[in-house]
Every structure is written in structure tokens, then in C-alpha cells.
Amino acid sequence: MVRVKLPTILRKHTGGEPAVDAEGATLRELLENLEARYPGLTKNVLANDGGLHRFVNVYVNDEDVRYLGSLETAMREGDVVSILPAVAGG
Amino acid sequence: MRYDDILQAIGNTPLVGMPSMSPRAPVRLWAKLEGQNPTGSVKDRIALAMIESAEASGDLTPDKTILEPTSGNTGIALAMVAKRKGYRLTVVIPDNASHERVQLLELFGAEIVYSPGDKGTNGSIEVARAMAKDPKYHMPFQYGNLANVLAHYEGTGAEIVRDLPQVTHFIAGLGTGGTLTGTGRRLHEHDPRVRVIAAEPELGDLVYGLRSLDDGFIPPIFDETVLDRKFLVSSSDALRVTRELTSREGIFSGISSGAVVYVAQRIATEIDEGDIVCLLADGGWKYLSTEAWAPEIDRAEKGVSESLWW
Numbered sequence: 203m204v205r206v207k208l209p210t211i212l213r214k215h216t217g218g219e220p221a222v223d224a225e226g227a228t229l230r231e232l233l234e235n236l237e238a239r240y241p242g243l244t245k246n247v248l249a250n251d252g253g254l255h256r257f258v259n260v261y262v263n264d265e266d267v268r269y270l271g272s273l274e275t276a277m278r279e280g281d282v283v284s285i286l287p288a289v290a291g292g
Numbered sequence: 293m294r295y296d297d298i299l300q301a302i303g304n305t306p307l308v309g310m311p312s313m314s315p316r317a318p319v320r321l322w323a324k325l326e327g328q329n330p331t332g333s334v335k336d337r338i339a340l341a342m343i344e345s346a347e348a349s350g351d352l353t354p355d356k357t358i359l360e361p362t363s364g365n366t367g368i369a370l371a372m373v374a375k376r377k378g379y380r381l382t383v384v385i386p387d388n389a390s391h392e393r394v395q396l397l398e399l400f401g402a403e404i405v406y407s408p409g410d411k412g413t414n415g416s417i418e419v420a421r422a423m424a425k426d427p428k429y430h431m432p433f434q435y436g437n438l439a440n441v442l443a444h445y446e447g448t449g450a451e452i453v454r455d456l457p458q459v460t461h462f463i464a465g466l467g468t469g470g471t472l473t474g475t476g477r478r479l480h481e482h483d484p485r486v487r488v489i490a491a492e493p494e495l496g497d498l499v500y501g502l503r504s505l506d507d508g509f510i511p512p513i514f515d516e517t518v519l520d521r522k523f524l525v526s527s528s529d530a531l532r533v534t535r536e537l538t539s540r541e542g543i544f545s546g547i548s549s550g551a552v553v554y555v556a557q558r559i560a561t562e563i564d565e566g567d568i569v570c571l572l573a574d575g576g577w578k579y580l581s582t583e584a585w586a587p588e589i590d591r592a593e594k595g596v597s598e599s600l601w602w
Contacts, residue, residue, distance in 0.1 A: 257508025259492070259524075266492075266522035284524060288508035289495065290413045291467030291548075292335070292366050292434055 204232060204277050207284045208243075215243040224283075229260065230273040232283065247285060257288045299376055302329055302336040303447045307455045307569070312540040313533075313553055318565035321556050322456060323543060324448070327575030331365075331372045331396070333546075334448075334573045335434075338470060339369035341443035342432035343377065352430045357382055359429040361407075361416035363467075364393035365574055366434050371400035382429070384420040386412055390599050392578040412495065413467075414509045435511035440470035441477075449478025452569055459486055460566035463556050465548045465573055466490040466522065469514025475571070476518035490522040491555045493530065493548065523558065525551035531584055531596045533557070538576070538585065546574040547584060547596055 207221045216222055222240070226232030237244045249255045253273065260267045261284040267275045277283075295301050305328045310321040326334035346352035357380040360370055367383035374381040381402045385393070388409030397404055405423070407415040417435065424431040434440050448471065452459055462479050464471045476488035527547070534550030537543040549572035556568045576584070583595035 256510060261524045264524045266490075266524070268516070269519060269521045284494075286494070286524070288510055290417065290435060290509045290511055291363055291465065291493070292413065292470075 203279060204281045204283055206232070206236065207282065209286055211287070212243060212246075212285065215240045226277055228273065228277060229262070229267060229271075229275045229283070232277055233273070259286050259288050260284070261286070297376065298330050299340055299373065302340050304451060305329060307452065308543075310537075310541050310543070310553070310570075313536065313557065315557055315560050319560040319563060320567050321553065321560065322459075322567060322569045323537075323541075323545075323549075323553075324452065324569055324571045325543070326571060326573050327545060329369075331368045332575045332577060333365040333369060334471060334571065335365040335369035336372070337443040337447050338434055338437075338440040338468075339366060339373045339432075341439040342434065342437050343370070343373050343379075345437075345439040345442075346430060346432060352379070354378065355428075356430040357428055359420055359424055359431045360384070360434065361413065361420035362434070363413045363416070364389045364397075364578070367402060368393065368396045368400065370432070371397055371402040374402075375400050382423075384416040384423070386416055388599060390578055391581045396578070411507075414507060417509060434468050434470065435509075436513055438513060440468060441474040441513050444471050444474025445478045446474075448571070449475040449482075453478065453482045456567055456569060457482070458567050459483070459569050460563075461487045461489060461556070461559055461568040462571070463489045463491060463552050463559070463568060464571035465552055466492050466514070467573075469511045471571060471573075473513060473515045473518050477515075480518070487520045487559075488518055489555060489559065490519050491548070491551045492522060492524050493551060494524050494526045523555045525554050527597050528593050529554050531592060532589075534576070534584060535592070543572070544576040545572045546576055546579055547582075548573050 203223050206224050224232050224235045226235050233244045247258050306325045308323050314321045329336035359382045361384040383402050384405045386409045387406040407419045479486040530547050530551035533554045534547050552570045556570045582599045584592050586592045
């Protein structure tokens with residue numbers, strides 16, 4: 203079981219829940235699992251080409267998956283996934 | 293050191309050891325103290341570089357007003373450089389930027405336009421882009437200005453190579469991407485094995501209240517390929533390490549510096565030995581009103597979580 207933390211703008215798909223549990227051997231499977239249970243949730247997380255949306259950052263245990271295995275990043279029991287919009291600073 | 297004017301005192305910041313912050317002795321942590329710049333942040337470097345490159349290209353002339361979206365530090369640095377050079381400046385900042393940032397902008401004579409705090413710096417960018425259509429403005433736009441990257445390539449990166457040739461890791465906050473891209477490229481030229489790592493803030497729901505994920509923003513100058521890893525740091529972890537920097541090292545830094553050193557400590561547990569350079573972007577002065585150093589940790593956490601510390 204993996205805990206998935208959601209940004210405010212995606213919580214409309216989960217009835218307001220800020221975090222949900224999901225299953226999957228990889229991040230891609232996990233997102234597919236989530237989409238099956240909460241239709242529309244991953245629509246803006248994935249781009250049209252099936253990759254990660256450019257303006258979305260997904261972290262596994264606080265590390266950005268773009269520098270791990272992206273959508274093929276392996277999931278382990280107890281992992282925490284965070285989905286956040288990209289923000290700038292400065 | 294003796295300089296002809298304040299602008300020459302920008303850069304060449306100290307690199308100091310942090311012996312009490314490393315979880316294991318063979319891994320040495322170093323702090324690049326950007327708070328030692330004239331206005332107290334790393335942004336003095338890019339403010340000077342962006343204005344002087346616009347002067348050289350002819351884009352910035354004395355009749356123009358400089359316009360910039362910023363969460364604070366870049367605005368303050370631009371305000372100082374603009375004052376010294378005789379330009380007017382308008383900054384667009386989120387309305388939840390810390391009180392001290394607004395005070396500093398005002399004392400350097402900047403005109404301030406507020407953008408909605410719940411849209412963070414992305415909101416300031418939106419407002420400034422609309423204003424910049426008026427030709428009276430010159431917008432350096434730190435997120436898209438290559439002078440930002442170059443200031444770090446020629447300054448920050450070169451200084452680290454000079455002061456610590458054995459550097460193995462470089463860690464900095466990801467704001468515009470300029471620090472990581474410019475410094476990272478210079479360090480990779482010096483030694484391709486240097487790992488370049490980003491720390492990102494977990495800013496809380498207030499700042500992530502964007503309307504849709506499409507409103508996210510990736511700065512055009514940020515070269516994602518320069519990075520090896522990127523970590524999200526919560527405001528409570530950033531705050532805890534910021535307070536430890538003060539109590540254990542005597543280093544009084546801003547909250548983003550705590551996030552950077554937090555990531556350095558995580559990396560340090562994964563390697564046997566190394567020299568990790570942490571870029572401490574600013575000093576703690578501008579965050580006193582957030583109560584980050586309040587004796588009660590609960591009060592400090594509440595204050596920091598409600599403010600924009602990136």
C-alpha cells in the first residue's frame with residue numbers, strides 16, 4: 203500500500219480527501235489504479251504522450267521521480283507519493 | 293577589501309565549513325554564504341548582471357522603468373542596483389511576502405504592485421507579463437534571462453572551483469533555476485563527477501492554490517539536465533535545520549538555507565566521504581517577523597508555514 207498526497211486542485215476527484223491509498227508495482231500502475239477508482243484524477247498529471255505532465259512534479263518519499271525512473275519508478279510498501287504543481291521562486 | 297562602489301562588493305562570498313551539521317565526519321558540509329552580499333541575498337549577483345547586460349545591449353535606457361516579478365530577494369537586489377544607477381523600479385510581489393521584504397523594497401524606493409498570495413510567484417509573473425506590454429517598462433525577467441545563469445557560471449561556480457577544487461556535490465534551492473544551471477555547468481566543466489542537487493519547498497496549500505495544474509510554471513532558463521536529483525523539503529524540516537544552523541554553527545540564515553542543508557544531510561548519509569557545498573541564499577534578517585526563531589517551536593512552525601519563504 204502506498205500513500206498518495208494530493209494538491210488542493212485534485213481533491214475534487216476524491217471527495218475532498220487530501221491523501222488516498224493506492225496499489226501498483228510502478229508509479230504508472232499506481233496512477234492507473236487511482237484513475238480507475240477516481241475518474242479524472244490523473245488527467246492533468248499525465249500528458250497526452252503518456253508521460254508526466256510538464257507542469258506537475260511527482261515525488262516518491264520526497265524525491266522527484268524525473269530523476270529516478272519517472273513513471274516506471276518502482277513502488278514499495280509504505281512509500282509516500284506527493285503530487286504537486288511546479289512553482290517558481292525568486 | 294577596498295571597492296570603488298557598492299556594486300563591486302557583490303559576489304566573492306565566503307565558503308565556510310559546517311563541522312557540526314555533518315552526520316559523518318568524512319563527509320564535509322560547506323556553506324556558501326550568499327547572505328554576505330550587499331542586500332543580503334544571492335540575488336545581488338543576478339540583479340547586477342541582468343541590468344548591466346540590458347545596458348550593454350541598449351534594451352535598458354534611462355527613460356525606462358525596470359519591472360520585475362519576484363518573491364522578494366530579486367526585487368530588493370534590483371532596487372539597490374537601480375538606486376545606485378539611477379533607474380526607477382516597479383516590482384510585482386505576492387501579498388504574503390514577509391513584512392521585512394516590503395520594508396526593504398520601500399526603503400530603496402521601489403514601487404510595489406501586489407499579486408494574490410495564493411498564486412505565489414506564478415501569480416506575480418502573470419501580473420508582470422501583462423504590465424510589461426507597456427513600452428515604458430524594461431522587464432529583466434529573471435526566469436528567462438540568460439544573464440542570470442551567466443552570473444552563476446562566472447561568479448558562484450568559479451568561486452567554488454577556486455575555493456574547493458575537491459567539491460563532490462552542490463546543493464541549492466530551485467527558484468528560477470539560474471543558480472543550479474549556471475553553477476552546475478561550471479562545476480561539471482571542472483569535474484563531470486560533481487553531483488548537482490536541487491531542494492524544493494513544500495509550500496503548503498496556501499501557495500499551491502492554483503486553479504489548474506496547467507498554471508504551473510517552469511522557468512525557461514532552467515536546464516533540467518544539469519540536475520542529478522531533486523528533493524521536496526517540508527517547511528517544518530527546513531525550519532528545524534535553519535534553527536540548528538544558528539544554534540550549532542552560529543550561521544543565521546533564511547529558511548530556504550535550512551531546506552538545502554537538510555538535503556545535504558540526507559545525501560551525507562548515503563556516501564562514504566565527500567565535500568558537499570550548500571548554497572545558503574540569504575541571511576535570516578528578513579524572516580524575523582515570521583517568528584522562525586521563537587523559543588516555542590509550535591509558534592515558529594505556524595509563522596513559517598503561513599509565510600512565503602522561498
